[in-house]
Amino acid sequence: MSNAAQPTAKPDERIKEISAFRKALIRPELGGIVGTVAVFTFFLLFAFDSGMFNSQGIMNWSVVSAQFMIIAVGACLLMIAGEFDLSVGSMIGFAGMMIAIFSVTYGLPVWLAIIMTFVLCVAIGGLNGWIVIRTGLPSFIVTLAFLFILRGFTIFLPQVIERKTIIGGINDVAEGDWLAPVFGGKILGNVFTWLGDAGLIATFERGTKQGQPVVDGIPMLIVWAIILIIFGHVLLTKTKFGNWIFAAGGDAEAARNSGVPVNRVKILMFMFTAFCATVFAVCQVMEFGSAGADRGLLKEFEAIIAVVIGGALLTGGYGSVLGAALGALIFGVVQQGLFFAGVESSLFRVFLGVILLGAVILNTYIRRIITGER
């Protein structure tokens, strides 16, 4: 018996060699990459002259994409950890409303209102996770309940306190605040002024802003999106915790057997998703100067669609943050591009459905090759 199997490893003759090119191609982000190329090709061909690719046009779809990216990063990590959060959209509305109530109604400094909102929302995210873990219920149900609970409070609270569903005047109280520009400000204004002076980008031709560039800086929203994508990608692929995220979503029981603190990982991911939703909300409130009870409607599905286009598996354990970011980019470009191309806006949904289906079929195929599923 002891000589039955010597430690010699022979290549299995039943496995075909895979070319290096095909190997490089086969990665979770492939669906997202193909989709991005397809979408950009489409709009470069059909909407190049519409202004979609001048400075304002690029900024327009970049901002929309960045919004999707911020919530997609959170949803992506949570989905890989094996859970859903359907309360993201309601959380966005709720967070925005809490900032308005804290700062405008109660007159707290804006920086304090922002920090309190972050603490509150991340705690609610943690509560979501805690309930899911303790009850063993599907996160789909638990967060669906919070979708309604949070939305209900978002409509109820301002009506009771201010007798209206939109609270404005946040720009006035945010004047001179040190934390507000971190979410609502713009960076690299000088670069854009220089670009405008050099005639490389469009400038205003008359009015009080004559000579200034139309696009006067990169909104912090985009900066946040990039920071969160880099953070999420590094966390997932380059750290111990990232391995735990994959393990928790892949097979929670096997992960527990190997000593992975699955409960902690999942609850932390719920909190991170809530954090991302709050970042989105604060940026939006600072941009609009108001908070409305209907903000963030359907955002949870948009986030999940972006993540799935990006190659993540709905059942967890597999996916990529970069893929999710590409999914969000596709989402944003299509939504704004159809407007530029002069296409009837209702067709956006048709287009989106087609892309979603195509990307998911491609991703399923890629995943089978990688993981040997049959």
Add this chain to the structure above:
Amino acid sequence: MTEETTFHHGDPKDQDRPIIEMKNIEKHFGRVIALAGVSFDVKPGECHCLLGDNGAGKSTFIKTMSGVHKPTAGEIFFEGKPMHFEDPRDAISAGIATVHQHLAMIPLMSVSRNFFMGNEPERTVAGIKFFDKKHADAVTMEEMRKMGINLRGPDQAVGTLSGGERQTVAIARAVHFGAKILILDEPTSALGVRQTSNVLATIDRVRKQGIGVVFISHNVRHALAVGDRFTVLNRGQTLGTAKRGEITPEELQDLMAGGQELAQLEGSLGGTV
């Protein structure tokens, strides 16, 4: 086989002293008496088979050994000292590793990520701790080569491995992380002939490194192929322990099934069970 091994140093008494010794273990779940006084021990470098039919209490017993259940009564000695495991992590850190039949590996993850799951090596760059993938990949490839598994690369997903290879990866992982006792829960029951012999060969290789192997099975032939001692459980009790060569497969089979009925069945099936 254990007598001539060169892996053990010091006085020969140490070899014979069990790594883990469990005396008169009882476990009650409410009104159900799952274990009614089971005694069991494992010595370094031996493969002790725990046999029993379904419902005999095998799973409850190994869960007690690996810290999942606390015994209702009875004593556990680990390396001569009384031991109380609060949870499975205690048992793991003491050196008791369990390889489950199904719940060992995550198919969607790569072999190297699976191998280091829960024990990730880290490398600090600019004050931030990163998963040391290079090290993990190198160790995984080396360990897999030792076990006779040829990987396309450390990034190959576990889902592409066969059932036997997955068991082997799980065993290699337990050994790499310093297991003194390796509990294998029905490692061969879902495997084909060739994969089974691969896993049995792996068990033999592990035993020679001085690790005590607890091999749970209800397949007498698999047990006899590698076992040094055989303990049979029936209805929550130990029916006795036999050494290799002291017992025939037929006797073992009868003990497991509780005797008569199977004898009759076997007669009608022509001794093929």
